[in-house]
Amino acid sequence: MSNQEIAEAMRNHHALMAQQLHTLAGHVVTQKEEWGTARNEVGMYLTDDILPHAAAEELTIYRVAAQVDSMKGLIDSMLFEHGVIREIREELMGASMWEEAVTFSTEAAKLFEIHAEKENRFIIAVLEPRSDVDLASVLGDMHHLLSR
Ligand SMILES: [Fe+2]
Ligand SMILES: [Fe+2]
Numbered sequence: 442m443s444n445q446e447i448a449e450a451m452r453n454h455h456a457l458m459a460q461q462l463h464t465l466a467g468h469v470v471t472q473k474e475e476w477g478t479a480r481n482e483v484g485m486y487l488t489d490d491i492l493p494h495a496a497a498e499e500l501t502i503y504r505v506a507a508q509v510d511s512m513k514g515l516i517d518s519m520l521f522e523h524g525v526i527r528e529i530r531e532e533l534m535g536a537s538m539w540e541e542a543v544t545f546s547t548e549a550a551k552l553f554e555i556h557a558e559k560e561n562r563f564i565i566a567v568l569e570p571r572s573d574v575d576l577a578s579v580l581g582d583m584h585h586l587l588s589r
Contacts, residue, residue, distance in 0.1 A: 447576035448569040455557035458494065459550070462486060466550040469542050476539040483546045487530045491553060495523040497586040498560075502579050506564050509571075515563055522556045 442450075465486055468479040499520065507516045526549060533545035568574045 442577050444569045444571075444574065444576045447580050448565050451565050451576075451580065452561050455561060458491060459554040459557050462491065462550045462553050466546040469539075469546040473539050476542050480533060480536060480542040480546065483549065484530060484534050487526070487533075487549060492523075492527060492530065493587055494583075495526065497583040499523065500586060501582045502560075502564065502568070505574060505579055506568060509567070512564070512567065515559075519556070519559065519564070522552065526552060526556070 462483070465479070465483045469476055469483060472479045503516050503519065506512045529545050529549045529552065533542060533549065536542040536545060565576075568576060568579075
């Protein structure tokens with residue numbers, strides 16, 4: 442597949458994850474009585490989907506992007522945001538009140554949305570037209586890491 446097709450698939454996957462996280466965070470807001478269950482769903486989605494995605498990126502697309510001189514600082518900031526998402530997940534799972542769970546799950550959803558959009562605009566869009574970058578092999582490596 443062409444870089445363009447892979448870039449499109451990556452953007453679609455980001456949109457799906459951001460949407461799902463917003464939906465689950467919304468359940469924490471609306472399900473005050475059952476907030477613990479709704480909170481656990483957000484935590485599970487972060488643990489099972491978002492954070493493995495982030496870890497796979499760190500070993501694949503971020504490494505490729507970091508080879509481009511102008512992107513080194515950006516990649517440092519993206520790694521920092523992965524760390525913040527991991528911290529918010531810890532805080533969310535340690536929440537003892539509904540209000541805290543609302544705050545942390547909403548924060549996680551908003552931060553991930555912005556983070557994924559930054560990847561779309563400032564990493565994927567920059568790598569996509571480069572003839573020295575093979576996004577198909579980057580995505581293949583990501584899938585390989587995620588399926589282990
Ligand atoms: Fe990321
Ligand atoms: Fe991502």
